[in-house]
Amino acid sequence: MSDSCCATTSKTADRCSAEGNVMLLACSGGSNVGQLANQVCVELTQEGFGKMYCLAGIGGELSGFVRSAQDVTQVVVLDGCEVGCAKAIFQKAGVPLRGHLVLTELGIAKNKDFNLKRDELDKVKTAARQASRGQS
């Protein structure tokens, strides 16, 4: 979204800025890796790296969400595991997949322990930042 001027949050809608326009999406699934993906998107948004967005809206094929995912310049899509629910949602909605990461492929084991580990969060955040590079 190189010539986008504004993001639609109450904080930024009254001014124009191209900063922090990386779209961040997480599968937010029911395992540690799904929730790691979710928390990484929250933290990167809080740090101003990008903006977390609603994967459910794309899954529901709502035109504003699908079109936004198609038109955005930089996107990072985080799937917790190789099941690839986020990837499947993109395919179903006809949105080309870019900046896709699978957390288990980063060496993080999938389990049901929801006490997220700081070192794993940091590892995924670094990988997410790298995944956004080279897109324009």
Place this chain on the structure above:
Amino acid sequence: MVIKVLGPGCPKCRQTEEVVRQAVSESGVLAQVENVSGVMEISSYGVFGTPAVVIDGQVKSVGKVPGKKDVLTWLGK
């Protein structure tokens, strides 16, 4: 046909509205062009950024100034 240009009033939003109005005028299509600047209403479309163009409830473009050719295509011309 109702065309909404979503944007809080920044230069690119105004440019988008201008492109849309030119395309409507050239096409001869009967369309009502509205500017939507309220944050809540913009948010209701779920768009990631502005400017955005909505035609009869369908979001056609997000985060960029569309080309007149694109708008004419959306108008069926």
